[in-house]
Every structure is written in structure tokens, then in C-alpha cells.
Amino acid sequence: MKREPRVVEVRKNILKQNDMVARELRQRFRDAGVFVANFVSSPGAGKTALLERTLTRLRPRFRVAAVVGDLATEHDAARLARSEAPVRQITTGTLCHLEATMIGTAVEGWALADLDFLFIENVGNLVCPASYDLGESLRFVLMSVTEGEDKPLKYPTIFNSADVAVITKIDIAEAVEFDLAAANENIQRVRPGMETFRVSAKTGQGMEEYLAFLEARMAEASGIVSP
């Protein structure tokens, strides 16, 4: 345990370096007028399912693209590509989060100014991605109704680092006896005032509200006044 302070110090330097790259990225995204959303959650919370539906729903009216991170496999990129949006996969090996430099590399060759939305699907992990800014405009933390209502209390850092919470798989809430009031209370306890959506990527429930929010935030960021 004596070595811990040294690890922390090295980690701090890496984080600082990441923050610098993220700041540059954020400026690039802003200059290009692309709205960037970073999705974090535990494995299996439904990031890919939600993103696939999001891309499919937005694509007729907006120019969308996605970058997806995983330790191994390119399954998720293949799933997202069914939306016919351009998609790139980052495989991180044993690294449990995406870093800003990886995003910079992944979007190389894309004309960012031709995009309205760029979605980032982070590695499935409720701890590691919290500290890594990817230059995103907005960070969404997903929790599925099957994960238990106490996740915000158990993983306060990632809920604190996110801007918006999305409760997923709401169509099976009853089957798993999910207590929505308790979940909301826990979210608000960790992050007072946090905007929260309840969706089912499978049935489409709650998607309208969530998509309207995305569009409004994108319009706001790009200076378009929504009616």
C-alpha cells in the first residue's frame, strides 16, 4: 500500500493531460457546430440499444455519427451501423474507459462541420469513465431498471460527473419490481436537480421526450432558436 501515493500522482498527470486534449476537442466540436453526447453506464444497461434507436430516429432529419468503445469485439459498432449512420469502433484492450486522444483519433477524416450530432458510447463501466472528459457537450448516465434503485448512491462519482440520467428498459420495470420513486430520490440525493428520462429502446416508450430534449440542447448549443 506504500506505493499508492505514487500511482495517484501518475494518474493525476494522465488526467491533467486528458483534460487538455479534451479542452481542445471541445473547442473543435464547438467550432464545427457538432453536438457531442457521451453515454456512460454499467455493462448491459442498454447504451447500444438506446443509441441505435437514437441514431435511427434522428437520421432522417439530422446528420449523425457515433464512436463506440469496448474492451474487445466490434459488435456494438456493427449494431449501431444498422442505423446507416457512420460509426467507428475503438477497442481499448484492458482499459476500462475512453480517453480524449482516442476520440480525436477516431474522428480523424470525418468532416465534423457536416455533422449535427456525434454520439460516444463509452466502455461499459460505472467507475472508470467518470474522470475522463471526452470534450462532450453533455454526458448521459444510463441505469436500467434491472440494476437496482441504489446505483446512484453506490456510484456517486459517475452520477455526479454526468449531466443527465436515463432510466432504461422501462418496459420491464414492473416485471423486475423496479421502484421508480426510490430511484428518482436516489438520483436527486446524489445530484440535486438532475434531469432524468425514462425510456425503453425496445418499445419506444419515453423516446419522444428524450429526443426532444436532445434536439433542444443541440439547437441551443448551435445558436438555433427553437420555436
Add this chain to the structure above:
Amino acid sequence: MKREPRVVEVRKNILKQNDMVARELRQRFRDAGVFVANFVSSPGAGKTALLERTLTRLRPRFRVAAVVGDLATEHDAARLARSEAPVRQITTGTLCHLEATMIGTAVEGWALADLDFLFIENVGNLVCPASYDLGESLRFVLMSVTEGEDKPLKYPTIFNSADVAVITKIDIAEAVEFDLAAANENIQRVRPGMETFRVSAKTGQGMEEYLAFLEARMAEASGIVSP
């Protein structure tokens, strides 16, 4: 990224140190005749629910205890304590795994020789706990039917580091359209020959087989010949 090699080196030293502590722990557990099972999974896969039922079911005939790790809160210890087994909570702060020294500290004061089973519930994470030996006799990796059948392919390291797989929440497999054959195939692809159980802590489905396995392995380890 230039600093990465240094981090890896420091991490290797920590891992080596952990392995040494784990080796001593394993010897202590063996001398005391206590069978130690380490449960790893992503958050919300149902470790606590399965352990609560495991403790409750084993307690009438065996001497059981549990140690549970979380970043924050002592919820899980409180839930496990409903089984009336002795339970200790480790809160790890921002650390996404348990380490061998934490287990050593947590079991201080317990007469290990008076225990048949010690269960360890690791921090909910499919990446970090993979590399940390806790001196356990057996490592169980849990995946719930709601997480998707591809988890073994996406998190091969943790499936490789575990001895046994448990597919949880099997009672809602149909509701979430879980493809058991695909899941099994993926588990076997990553870890050929891996023993796999299918359970529901809620309905009790599959618990007999899983508990019989636990008892048999405990008897084997302690030199008791089962009938």
C-alpha cells in the same frame, strides 16, 4: 500517452504485492478449513441477491460469513445481514475492486477455523476485479439475462479469470428475450469447459444445483468425502 509505461510498471508492482498477500491469505484460509468464494460481476447483476439467498440457504447446516465491497454505502452489508450471518462491509472510495489486504483486514477478529464458507462480494465491475487475487478458493462471475449474451466476448479477461459462471435473473429470461444458447456459446468460446449455472435468486430456480456444487467443492477442499 508517454507516461503509460510508467503507470503499467507501478501497477505491476502493486499486482505483485497483492499476489503475495493473496497467497498468504489462501494458506490461512486453507489451514483454517474455510472455503472462500469471490463473486464478481457488473453492477446490478444480482450479486447481493444471490449471496443473500446463498447465506440463508446454507446457514442452517453450515457456518457462513460474508465480506462485501462497494465504493460507497453499506446497503449490501445490511441486505446480507438479513441472513443473520456475520457480514462486514468494505467501502473502497473510488477504487473499483477489492484487494487482498482489504480482505485480510476485514476478517480480523473472526475465528476462521469456525467457518465453513466465506463469501466475498466484490465491487460491481467487469474490468478491475479481474487482476486481483483475493486468496479465494473459487471465483464466480455473474451475468444477468438483462445484460446481453455478448458480455463474455466483451469482457474476456474477467471471464477467463473466473472458475464458474452464473447466469442470474433467469426468471425474466423470456421477458428480455435472452438467448441462452448464444450466451453459453460465448462463455465456452472465451473459457472452454467453464461450469455454468442458471439461477433466479427471486424464485429460487436453479438454486439446488448451484448450492449442491458449492457444497461439493467445499467438501472436496476440506477433505470430506461426500456420499
